[in-house]
Amino acid sequence: MDTPVVAEGLEKRYGETVALSGVTLSVERGEVFALIGPNGAGKTTLVRALTGTTEPDAGTARVLEAEPTAVDRDRLGVLPQAFSPPGRLTARELLAYYAGLYAEHRDPEDVLADVGLADAGETWYEDLSGGQQRRVCVGTTLVNDPGVLFLDEPTTGIDPAGRRTVWRLIEALAEAGTTVFLTTHDMAEAERLADRVGLLAGGDLVARGTPEDLVAEHAGSSRLEIETTAEPSAFEDLAFPVAARGEEVIVRGVSPADIGAVVDYLDARDLEYSGLSWSEPDLEDVYLALADETELERTNRTDRTGETLAHTGETA
Numbered sequence: 001m002d003t004p005v006v007a008e009g010l011e012k013r014y015g016e017t018v019a020l021s022g023v024t025l026s027v028e029r030g031e032v033f034a035l036i037g038p039n040g041a042g043k044t045t046l047v048r049a050l051t052g053t054t055e056p057d058a059g060t061a062r063v064l065e066a067e068p069t070a071v072d073r074d075r076l077g078v079l080p081q082a083f084s085p086p087g088r089l090t091a092r093e094l095l096a097y098y099a100g101l102y103a104e105h106r107d108p109e110d111v112l113a114d115v116g117l118a119d120a121g122e123t124w125y126e127d128l129s130g131g132q133q134r135r136v137c138v139g140t141t142l143v144n145d146p147g148v149l150f151l152d153e154p155t156t157g158i159d160p161a162g163r164r165t166v167w168r169l170i171e172a173l174a175e176a177g178t179t180v181f182l183t184t185h186d187m188a189e190a191e192r193l194a195d196r197v198g199l200l201a202g203g204d205l206v207a208r209g210t211p212e213d214l215v216a217e218h219a220g221s222s223r224l225e226i227e228t229t230a231e232p233s234a235f236e237d238l239a240f241p242v243a244a245r246g247e248e249v250i251v252r253g254v255s256p257a258d259i260g261a262v263v264d265y266l267d268a269r270d271l272e273y274s275g276l277s278w279s280e281p282d283l284e285d286v287y288l289a290l291a292d293e294t295e296l297e298r299t300n301r302t303d304r305t306g307e308t309l310a311h312t313g314e315t316a
């Protein structure tokens, strides 16, 4: 079977603004592809170009082997970033309404349960909480059991438990062969769900790969965050790279076994601290490193983070 989502050299401008500057990508069947990137990076524009709601200035897109405007809608699910169904329909009525648009559709009751709203079926959409509304919106994209699903920030505004419900749902869909193209600002979401992640910045896909590969390549080393008002210079003799950020000192490359030595260092110098937290590098570090780098290249600025470096050339 052919690759369900393919973009080649997609370009889109709005006046002087370059929203997409030649994006090429493909997403395989059953794959979850997460598109991340700063506000205004072009994510929604890319989703719109792939789903036929905006026409690119150059390049081509194919979804389910068709032009985006000619895709068999029975096989496609699209959740736009801004989606406001009628407020005076209940969650159940809304899903039944959207299901009725398709000759073959799932039982709306099952979809309601899938998005964790079995108990809220009789509530008007306008009376649901923001997170419940978003879950109904996700549900509307599932009624036709789509083969390809575009979800533009599906979990924005959803509480942690509801988010996990949606995550499990997406995982189950992908396992059953649904191709999922997702945009998100939630790095935990991208890391958990995505087989591959693409980082869009300034209309360009500046990095792509599995979350693991991106972390290994771009995220740097582990970080120990020390909440302290001590001056960065007080850490000069520590055997690890250190950077300061506000009332935090960030020590890089510390393994869990090294934490004791850092604590000894603090105690020996009477450096007061109110908290220590250690973390493995993750996708958020990748995002910060690459988004900053791209922003730097774009603006040619040299001082963007407000971080003061102690005795290394690193940023935190």
Ligand SMILES: Nc1ncnc2c1ncn2[C@@H]1O[C@H](COP(=O)(O)OP(=O)(O)OP(=O)(O)O)[C@@H](O)[C@H]1O
Pocket (backbone or CB within 6 Å): 014, 017, 018, 019, 037, 038, 039, 040, 041, 042, 043, 044, 045, 046, 081
């Ligand atoms: N219809 C439009 N008219 C004019 N400019 C637009 C239009 N749509 C998008 N843009 C511009 O194109 C750029 C990319 O916007 P886009 O919405 O694709 O970004 P995004 O990555 O989805 O952002 P966010 O994370 O904030 O949702 C922005 O500078 C935006 O202002």
